[in-house]
Amino acid sequence: MKTDLYKNYIKNANTHRMNNNVIIIGGGPSGLEASAQLHKMGYKVFLIEKDSQLGGHLAKWDRLFPDSIEAKSILENILENINGVKYFLNTEVESITLLDKEYNVILSNGTTIPATAILVACGFDLFPAEKKEEYGYGIYDHVITNADLENWFKTGLDDRIVKNPKRIGFVHCVGSRDEKAGNRYCSKVCCATAVKQACEVKEAFPDAEVFCFYMDLRMFGKGYEELYLKAQKDYGVRFIRGRVSEVAENIDKQLVIKAEDTLSGKPVKVTLDLLVLMAGMKNCVSSAKIANLFSLKTDEYGFFTGKDSIYKLQYSNKEGIFHAGACTGPKTLPESLHEARAAALAIDNYIKSLE
């Protein structure tokens, strides 16, 4: 039985939470998770999402590496905890002013919200694959991206997927680790996504030969190496170390891929029925506008930078403004969720320190 003394103690400890608003920008997994945590603590949370639905890329994905958990079930778990969070869809921040340690934020729908702290969790966009013209996305019918394939797994709808493909290829590092594309960084998740998707297409088309063209395989997480071994042993996926230099289409609408096998030093030419481009992560389209409005620092690629890269990654250069998730750089989903919880705690500590 809780005593009155204990109840008063809890009430006082939580007063700072009940009296302060927190704004979260971005309704993807990290924004949702941070909203849920802050709401549970007792804060009034306002979530701003520029799209027409919550969930970000997770809402469009079918299954997740390394063990093929359904993306839908993870999103449902996260969404269960945001009951009570006020959210706005199709909405962006239009202006922000700081008045005596409180931000006044005006939204594109005309709403004004005062907030003691703001979390930027606007996530990432996929690299636009059509920018790598040599791979033929948007030019040839049977060149698709990792996101297109995931959508096909989820909905079964996409005329570009041929009925009984004999050969399917995956190209790693599309728009990542690529000086020409302007992105030297590794997108971190696309090797594991490619291996997962290679196994899944083999399940969908057991008679097809499946090839992965890679530079290095970055299978760094728990269960990832096992997934790679399974792809080779159980699914017969063939891994070819080398960058694809050219994709062309022959008279039968098949794709002719030229690459160099950098292990054997020999040129490789493969004819495929379907090519999947592993588009990497880039900064989200609204990050420049947010950086500008809030005077936030970004790196050369437009990702937000923390106060430091290890201990204070969640803290921006502006007092009371925090980051979480892939808006600071490529992240796995578990990393984004952990960061969201860390950011919620950092915001709680910050608001407590103002009392």
Ligand code: SF4
């Ligand atoms: S994770 Fe793999 S595919 Fe993605 S950028 Fe890094 S090396 Fe390339």
